[in-house]
Amino acid sequence: MEVLSSRVLIHPADVDGLVGFYRDVVGLRIYREFGAEGRVTGVVFFLGGGFLEIGRGSTALATPGPVTLWLQVPDVDAEVGRLAAAGVEVLEPPATRPWGLREGWVADPAGNRLVLVQVPDDHPLRRRV
Numbered sequence: 001m002e003v004l005s006s007r008v009l010i011h012p013a014d015v016d017g018l019v020g021f022y023r024d025v026v027g028l029r030i031y032r033e034f035g036a037e038g039r040v041t042g043v044v045f046f047l048g049g050g051f052l053e054i055g056r057g058s059t060a061l062a063t064p065g066p067v068t069l070w071l072q073v074p075d076v077d078a079e080v081g082r083l084a085a086a087g088v089e090v091l092e093p094p095a096t097r098p099w100g101l102r103e104g105w106v107a108d109p110a111g112n113r114l115v116l117v118q119v120p121d122d123h124p125l126r127r128r129v
Helices: 016-024 076-085
Strands: 009-010 030-036 038-045 051-053 068-072 088-095 103-109 113-118
Touching: 009 038, 016 038, 016 051, 016 113, 076 088, 076 103, 088 113
Parallel strands: 009 051, 068 113
Antiparallel strands: 030 038, 038 051, 088 103, 103 113
8 A cells, every 4th residue: 555645634523623633732834625605615724744633523422532543752751741730631741652752641621542662762753764
């Protein structure tokens, strides 16, 4: 399989609230908005090498908490601190894990989990083979 592009799809009960969270609190940049008849029904955000799409789906798809987003950031302590100061629920404060990554876990308003990851300079993920 050759994957040309990818995105994470979330269909929450409160689309506007979750779009506001990722746009205004997390600070993701918008790639595009879509909808019909002048009504925005979904927003796609840049997410590093992929995309995050938040949109209105069928009621059956609006189930909270099925997604975990892995977001690599330059300074996990600063980002978790900034999000906590904005009222975001911190599930696990930043800590260096046994596998060598520094991680902090937070939750979005729909119950999805975000793991913010800092890759140390000497970690194998930084090496090119």
